[in-house]
Amino acid sequence: MRWWQRLLRGDRLERELDVELRYHFDRQVDDFIQSGMSAEEARRRTRLQFGGLDQVKEGCRDARGTRWVEEALTDIRLAVRLLLKDRAFAVVGVMTLALGIGANTAMFSVVESVLLAPLPYRNPERMVWISENDVGGTNRLATVSAANLEAWRSSATSLEALSVLLTGDATMGGDEPIQVRVACLSESLSRLFGVAPVVGRDFSPEHFKHAPQAPGLRASPDNRSDTGAAVLSDRLFRRLGGDPAMLGKSVTISNVQYTVIGVLPSSFRLPVTPSLQLGVGAQTDIDLVLNTTLGRGTRGPGAVLARMKPEIEIQTAFAELEGIREAVNQASAKSEASSGVKLQVISLHDHVVGGTRRVLLILWASVGFVLLVACVNIVSLLLARGVAREQETAIRIALGAGRWRLVRQMLAENMVLAFAGGLAGMLLGYAVIRTLTHASGVDIPRLQDATLNGKVLLFSAAACVMSGILLSLIPALRAGVNPGGHLKASVGTTSSRGVRHWHSALVVCELALAMIPLTGASLMLRSLWQVQSEGALLTPHQVLTARIQSSGVQGATPPADRLRQSDELLEQLEALPGVRAAALWSVTFGYPTRIAGLPQQEQSAIAMWFNVSPNYRDASGVRLLAGRWFADSDRGVTPPTVVVSERFARTFSTDFPSIESIIGRTTFGPFAPPGSSERDAPMTIIGVVSDFRSGRLGILQPDDPNALPQVFFPDVLRPMVAGELLVRATASPLGLVDSIRKVVHSRPGVRLMAIRTLDDQLTAAVAPRSFNTLLIVVFAGIALLLTTVGVSGVLRYAVAQRTHEIGLRLALGAREADILRMILSDAVVLIVAGVAIGLVGSAALSKLAGGVLYGVTPTDPYAYTAVTLLLVAVAVLSAYLPARSAMRLDPNIALRHE
Amino acid sequence: MLILRVVALGPIHGYAISQRIQQISRDVLQVLQGSLYPALHRLENKGLLLAEWQTSETGRDAKFYRLTPKGRAQLKTETANWARVSAAIAMVLGAAKGEVG
Numbered sequence: 001m002r003w004w005q006r007l008l009r010g011d012r013l014e015r016e017l018d019v020e021l022r023y024h025f026d027r028q029v030d031d032f033i034q035s036g037m038s039a040e041e042a043r044r045r046t047r048l049q050f051g052g053l054d055q056v057k058e059g060c061r062d063a064r065g066t067r068w069v070e071e072a073l074t075d076i077r078l079a080v081r082l083l084l085k086d087r088a089f090a091v092v093g094v095m096t097l098a099l100g101i102g103a104n105t106a107m108f109s110v111v112e113s114v115l116l117a118p119l120p121y122r123n124p125e126r127m128v129w130i131s132e133n134d135v136g137g138t139n140r141l142a143t144v145s146a147a148n149l150e151a152w153r154s155s156a157t158s159l160e161a162l163s164v165l166l167t168g169d170a171t172m173g174g175d176e177p178i179q180v181r182v183a184c185l186s187e188s189l190s191r192l193f194g195v196a197p198v199v200g201r202d203f204s205p206e207h208f209k210h211a212p213q214a215p216g217l218r219a220s221p222d223n224r225s226d227t228g229a230a231v232l233s234d235r236l237f238r239r240l241g242g243d244p245a246m247l248g249k250s251v252t253i254s255n256v257q258y259t260v261i262g263v264l265p266s267s268f269r270l271p272v273t274p275s276l277q278l279g280v281g282a283q284t285d286i287d288l289v290l291n292t293t294l295g296r297g298t299r300g301p302g303a304v305l306a307r308m309k310p311e312i313e314i315q316t317a318f319a320e321l322e323g324i325r326e327a328v329n330q331a332s333a334k335s336e337a338s339s340g341v342k343l344q345v346i347s348l349h350d351h352v353v354g355g356t357r358r359v360l361l362i363l364w365a366s367v368g369f370v371l372l373v374a375c376v377n378i379v380s381l382l383l384a385r386g387v388a389r390e391q392e393t394a395i396r397i398a399l400g401a402g403r404w405r406l407v408r409q410m411l412a413e414n415m416v417l418a419f420a421g422g423l424a425g426m427l428l429g430y431a432v433i434r435t436l437t438h439a440s441g442v443d444i445p446r447l448q449d450a451t452l453n454g455k456v457l458l459f460s461a462a463a464c465v466m467s468g469i470l471l472s473l474i475p476a477l478r479a480g481v482n483p484g485g486h487l488k489a490s491v492g493t494t495s496s497r498g499v500r501h502w503h504s505a506l507v508v509c510e511l512a513l514a515m516i517p518l519t520g521a522s523l524m525l526r527s528l529w530q531v532q533s534e535g536a537l538l539t540p541h542q543v544l545t546a547r548i549q550s551s552g553v554q555g556a557t558p559p560a561d562r563l564r565q566s567d568e569l570l571e572q573l574e575a576l577p578g579v580r581a582a583a584l585w586s587v588t589f590g591y592p593t594r595i596a597g598l599p600q601q602e603q604s605a606i607a608m609w610f611n612v613s614p615n616y617r618d619a620s621g622v623r624l625l626a627g628r629w630f631a632d633s634d635r636g637v638t639p640p641t642v643v644v645s646e647r648f649a650r651t652f653s654t655d656f657p658s659i660e661s662i663i664g665r666t667t668f669g670p671f672a673p674p675g676s677s678e679r680d681a682p683m684t685i686i687g688v689v690s691d692f693r694s695g696r697l698g699i700l701q702p703d704d705p706n707a708l709p710q711v712f713f714p715d716v717l718r719p720m721v722a723g724e725l726l727v728r729a730t731a732s733p734l735g736l737v738d739s740i741r742k743v744v745h746s747r748p749g750v751r752l753m754a755i756r757t758l759d760d761q762l763t764a765a766v767a768p769r770s771f772n773t774l775l776i777v778v779f780a781g782i783a784l785l786l787t788t789v790g791v792s793g794v795l796r797y798a799v800a801q802r803t804h805e806i807g808l809r810l811a812l813g814a815r816e817a818d819i820l821r822m823i824l825s826d827a828v829v830l831i832v833a834g835v836a837i838g839l840v841g842s843a844a845l846s847k848l849a850g851g852v853l854y855g856v857t858p859t860d861p862y863a864y865t866a867v868t869l870l871l872v873a874v875a876v877l878s879a880y881l882p883a884r885s886a887m888r889l890d891p892n893i894a895l896r897h898e
Numbered sequence: 899m900l901i902l903r904v905v906a907l908g909p910i911h912g913y914a915i916s917q918r919i920q921q922i923s924r925d926v927l928q929v930l931q932g933s934l935y936p937a938l939h940r941l942e943n944k945g946l947l948l949a950e951w952q953t954s955e956t957g958r959d960a961k962f963y964r965l966t967p968k969g970r971a972q973l974k975t976e977t978a979n980w981a982r983v984s985a986a987i988a989m990v991l992g993a994a995k996g997e998v999g
Contacts (some may be wrong), residue, residue, distance in 0.1 A: 006943070018953075019963045021935065024913040027956070051932045059936035063943060 006066050017060055025050060048070070071405075075412035083416060089385060090417070092498065093378050096789075099422025099782055100371035101463050102428030107364045109433050111454045113449040115353050115360060120267050122194025123307075127348040128314060130321060132301035145299040149186075151328045152304070158317040159306045161186035164294050166302035167286065170215040171549055173252030177753060181285065182253060182294035184214040185305075192307060193268075197231055200247045200262030203291050209290040211649035214302075215254035220295020222446035228258035229291050234266035236287040241609055251288075256375075258290055269446060285448075305348065318345040352446070359772050365845075366517040366779045373783050375470045376510045377790040380503055382414070384797045387499055407476045414475075415468040421562050422464030426452070429460065439771065474502060479658065500801070503794045508834040514787040515838025515871060516845060521780035522863040523846065523853055525775040530855035531766060537693060538621030544733035545727055548584070548744065549751045562719035565747070570613055572743045578729050578736055581618035584715065586611045586723030591670035593711065595652050595662075596682065605651050606707040609670055610692070613717055619726040620692060620758075627663040627687030630714050634686075640717055642667065643687040648709030659688050669713065672800050683713065693762060721750070726758070733757060769854075784874060792878035795827055799886040806886055807894025816887040823886050827879035835871055837862065900927070901937060902965065902973040905947060911960040912938060938963060943951065946972050 006013060023047055032042035050056065061067060083090040118124045144164055153162050166184040171177045188203040190196045200496070213223040230251060240246065250257045268442075270286050294300055308317050322343050346354075386393075393406065430452050437448050525827055537543075557565075566584055573582035593607040616622075617629045625646055634641045644667075649659035668680040692710060725744075729736055737755055744752040763770075799806070806819055846858040857864070904915050904922075915938075916929045941947045946969035949977040965973070 015933075016961065019959070020912060023911070023954075023958060023960050024916075024935075026958075027913040030956075049930070051930065056932050056935055059932060060939045063936045063939040 004066075006064055010066070010070060013064065020240045021053065021056060025053075026704070032825055037089050044617045052863055069409070073411065075409045076416060078409070079413040079416040082413065083420075086385070089381060090420075092789075093381065093417050094424055095419045096267060096362035096374045096377055096786065097418060097467060098424035098428050099546065099786075100367075100374035101247070101422050101425030101460060101467065102432060103367045103779065103782070104364075104371050104463055105426055105429030105452075105456060105460045106432035106450075107360075107367045108459045108744060109359055109429070109450045109452060110436065110447060111364055112453075112455055112459075113451070114243060114446045115357055117446070117449070119349055120195070120269055122348065123310075125347065126308045126310070126312075127193075128306050128308060128317060128345055129303055129348050129351040130306055130343070132343055143299050144302050144304055146292070146294040146296050146391050147328050147332065148325050149294055150296075151303060151324050152306075155324055156306075156317075156320055158308055158312045158320050160309045161187050161191040162304060162306045163192050163239075164292065164300075164302060165305045166214040166217070166294075166300055168216060170254045171753065172288075173255065177549060177751065179754065180253070180287040182215060182288045182290055183286045184290045184302075185438075186211070186292055186294065189264075189289065192305060194307075195265065195268055197262030198234075199237075199244055200231070200260070200264045202262060203229060203231070207291040208293060211293040211401050212256045212258075213295065214290070214292045214300065217300050218678060219296070220298055222295040223257050224294050227291070228253075228256055230258035231262040231264055231289045231805040232260060233264050233268070233285065233287050233289075235285070250704040253288070253290065258288075264289070269449075269502075293612045314345055314347060318343070321345060352796065358849070362520060362849055362852060363772065363779070366520050366776055369513050370779050370783045370786070371467070373510055373513045373786045373790070375467055376506055376513065377786050377793075378417070378471055379474055380506045380510075380790055380794050380797075381500055382471060382475055383502055383506075384793075387812055407472070410475055411468070412471045412472040415465075418464045418468030418471065421467070422460060425464075426457070426460050429456075497596045503798065504830055507791055507794050507830045510787055510790050510838065511831060511834025511840060511871065511875060514783040515835060515867065516842050517776065517780040518867045518871060519838075519842035519864065520848060520849065521773075522867045523849065523856055523858065523860060524776050526771045526856045526863050527853045528766070528769055528773045531769060537690075537758065537762075538623065540621060540758035540762055542731070542733060543619065543621060543728045543757065544736065544740065545758050545761055546727075546740075546755040547753045548722050548725050549753055550749055557721065559719050562721050563716060565721055566613060566715065566719060567745060569744070569750075570615065573727060573740060574615070576736060576739050576743065577592045578731065580728045580730055581615045582725070582727045583616040583619035584613045584720060584723045584725055585616055585620075586720050593667055593669075593709070596666040596668070605709055607648060607711050610712045611715050612712050612721060613715050616712065616726070617689065619728045621728070622692050625688045625690060626660045627685075629687055629689070634714060637717050639666070639682045640669075640713065641686045642669070642683045642714075643689055643712045644685050645691045645710035645712075646688055646692050648711060649688045651709045658794055662688065666712065668712070669717075725752070772852075784871070787871075788878045791827075791831075791875050792882060795823070795879050796885075798826075799823060799882050802886075803889065803894050807896075808887055810889065810891040811895060819887040819889075820883050823883035824876075824879060827883070828876065831872060831875040831879070835868055835875075838871070839868060842867075899973070899976040900929075900971055901934075901941065902946065902976070905963050905965050906970065906973060909950075909952070909962040909964045911954060911962050913960075915963075941969070945969075 023687075028046045029039075029042045029440065032045055033039060037045065075136055113184075117125070121127060132145070132148070139156075144166075149162070149164055152159070156162070163185045166771060168182065169179055170179045170182050174253075185203075186208050187191065188205070188207075190202050196202055207227065207229050210222060210227055212225050212228045213219045219225070228250075232246075237246070246260050247262070248259065250259045308314070375585065396406065397403075433452060435451050437450055439628055570582045570584060573579060587608055587610050591607060593609075603653040614630055614632075617624065622645075627643070629643060644662065646659065649662045652662060662685055665685050666682045667685060669683050670680075689712070692712075727733060727736070727740060734757070741752050741755075744750055779791070809819065810816075842864070843859055849858055900919055901915060904910065904918050908965060910918070916934055919927055919929050938947065942949050942963070946966060947963045948966050949961050950961050951959050952962050973983075
């Protein structure tokens with residue numbers, strides 16, 4: 001019989017053993033009787049010979065070799081019975097653990113899918129992101145030049161495949177235009193990603209010879225508009241009907257036709273950060289991949305994706321690409337203000353997840369602390385429970401139980417609790433994961449892939465086991481200490497002192513631990529508040545934003561006509577009752593800008609150039625800080641006038657004492673005004689306004705510390721028929737939506753889309769930060785709640801232990817207030833100690849949070865003060881209630897209490 | 899080893915084993931129940947003995963043990979070892995006696 005068979009047949013083996021030994025016993029007795037002894041004598045002799053029957057049985061049981069398993073099973077069964085009996089404790093314990101383990105499971109699932117899991121391409125570790133950024137180094141300002149791209153493609157030996165990556169939002173035309181997220185590549189999917197479409201086919205080299213220009217960029221001689229091909233994402237494919245007959249039909253993206261040639265697998269992900277051009281979307285995944293050619297001599301917003309050859313290291317690739325780029329620069333002999341532009345080559349994985357790594361790790365750490373706090377809570381409960389069972393333990397020791405045996409039993413109890421909590425926690429975690437993956441306004445890439453997979457379950461199980469062990473540590477240390485004392489009658493004198501020390505230590509520990517997520521939450525809240533209040537626009541809830549889409553090609557209409565059209569449209573809108581101002585704006589991509597009269601080397605920064613109609617200032621609500629806004633007299637003047645943003649003035653203000661002094665300076669714009677052929681046209685700065693925040697501009701996230709400087713130029717320089725519309729109303733603008741739409745649609749070839757209030761747009765832009773802050777606040781709240789429960793529980797227990805003493809004092813004449821003071825002062829000492837340690841710990845750890853906070857240092861005094869006050873207040877309050885019940889004790893009853 | 903040897907003579911139950919060892923050794927060796935039965939069970943678990951319930955000579959059911967081929971091999975090995983060890987001890991004692999005597 002194998003040992004596990006013996007395990008299962010335990011009962012039967014016991015019976016057999018009994019029969020076998022009994023047989024021997026009886027035979028021996030019979031023999032003795034036959035040899036002449038009396039029955040009694042025979043029995044006595046035999047019994048002596050046998051020794052203890054039970055000892056023999058024990059020996060046989062040992063021989064069976066299944067003892068430890070049987071004992072473990074017994075322990076578990078006993079543990080379950082005990083927990084069921086003490087239902088209150090069990091429920092509290094399980095729920096507390098479920099909270100801690102569930103939150104950790106959910107966070108780990110997110111961390112696993114976002115940070116740890118490899119990207120869904122072939123050999124993803126070989127993919128790199130190549131970009132040229134300004135010296136600020138923010139990836140979002142990446143630009144790519146056609147010259148470099150071509151040079152790299154032809155001469156780089158460390159790369160296997162190379163493609164431009166231009167991304168952004170565009171409108172997919174039709175009766176009901178929809179917003180889609182597109183990525184434009186100049187290489188086939190299988191060569192670049194190692195992924196092939198599941199339906200249809202991939203791009204072929206022919207597709208990239210003269211492909212259309214990317215949406216939003218100007219056409220160059222290398223582009224043709226009839227060679228467009230598109231591969232749909234699985235999601236878009238289903239949204240459009242999921243019919244394979246779609247292949248070969250064409251879709252219209254930003255007025256260019258693209259033939260649908262294939263559909264991507266549903267597991268394909270190309271997470272993209274918003275480009276310089278357009279929108280912050282809640283989802284970060286693309287809907288379409290289009291082919292494109294970057295026209296010779298152009299520089300577009302975007303980056304380069306490449307696949308390195310096997311065995312090549314990133315540094316090698318970087319060195320080679322940098323060398324080629326320098327050669328190109330020297331050959332072109334153009335001082336492109338490129339001194340401010342640096343090459344960056346990083347692994348694609350780092351680029352995709354890098355921005356969120358800090359935040360996620362901070363969230364995960366917070367949730368880890370919550371679990372620790374939960375464990376500390378339960379340990380206090382266990383200690384209290386342990387004291388009640390001390391007599392039982394002492395009797396067991398007296399009967400011969402080894403200390404190790406006792407510890408094992410305690411471990412079994414705690415493991416049962418931990419696993420029950422863990423199971424509940426896993427369910428809770430699953431629910432939380434479902435909520436997270438369906439949450440909107442979250443910009444964490446690959447979040448939708450978070451599930452309860454094998455790795456996550458394993459982590460959950462590990463968390464359970466760790467918790468179980470943690471829970472058992474202190475009780476195990478105390479087990480079996482001084483059993484003699486426990487056997488004496490009065491429970492609660494010898495043991496309570498030891499327990500009290502432990503309990504004090506636990507309260508201090510708990511407060512210190514809870515302090516950390518609380519501090520984190522407070523800092524994040526301050527950050528969020530800072531983000532939302534800085535550079536605030538004037539009453540954004542009164543402003544309506546929308547996108548104006550033109551079906552004509554922008555270049556087809558002469559500029560004068562375009563200007564007239566936009567003027568007419570705005571006039572009509574402003575004539576509507578309830579409208580105060582209307583304006584049109586659009587943005588050119590980032591352009592390295594400099595100021596005349598400054599040393600070349602330092603003073604170029606990439607700025608966003610905004611094309612604005614005259615009433616833009618009134619409509620948007622930017623505040624004039626110095627100088628003046630455009631006037632009608634500026635409409636034809638040379639050199640043309642521009643207005644800059646506050647950040648622009650400050651960027652160059654290291655040379656200037658204040659922002660006023662930038663007025664009158666000359667800057668150089670990214671285009672040639674009508675009548676001139678220079679690209680670097682000089683323009684005079686006439687005013688400074690506050691920075692324009694908009695949910696539409698990816699890189700102008702309100703919380704981006706590297707947010708770009710802005711320059712506003714009048715639309716006469718480049719008249720627009722399409723762009724972003726701003727309408728400021730005297731009251732809520734939503735009632736005007738219909739009339740606005742009617743006005744816009746009455747004009748030929750124009751449609752209105754994506755209508756929202758500016759307020760909503762701004763909220764959406766901050767949504768990712770708000771979401772992260774919300775999460776951390778929730779975790780901190782849980783920690784605070786657990787701490788409250790813990791502190792009050794410990795104090796209630798301490799009061800219960802000292803009931804006799806309190807009764808004595810009351811009887812001897814102490815006033816109620818004295819009792820209250822006595823209890824509270826003990827508690828306050830602990831609270832102060834705990835909070836102090838927590839403060840030190842938080843300050844030390846918060847250095848790590850640096851990159852995530854905006855406008856707030858990691859040791860911000862307001863945040864810390866607020867949190868300290870909060871925690872002390874809460875802790876004192878939870879101590880107050882038990883203390884109050886202490887002082888209300890009736891001395892008669894208290895004195896008789898044991 | 900002794901148990902194995904006794905069982906080798908045929909299927910036998912625990913009581914009979916203890917009686918026989920006592921008999922054969924002429925009362926020199928007495929196996930106590932406290933060590934006999936754990937040993938029997940250990941040998942059974944190791945696969946050296948096979949046990950089955952049969953009717954004994956008294957009419958009641960008893961657990962009879964039998965030697966398995968594995969047990970037979972083990973017995974042979976152990977007996978050989980014992981012979982070797984005891985011969986060696988005898989030689990040492992003999993030599994010592996010679997010197998002393």
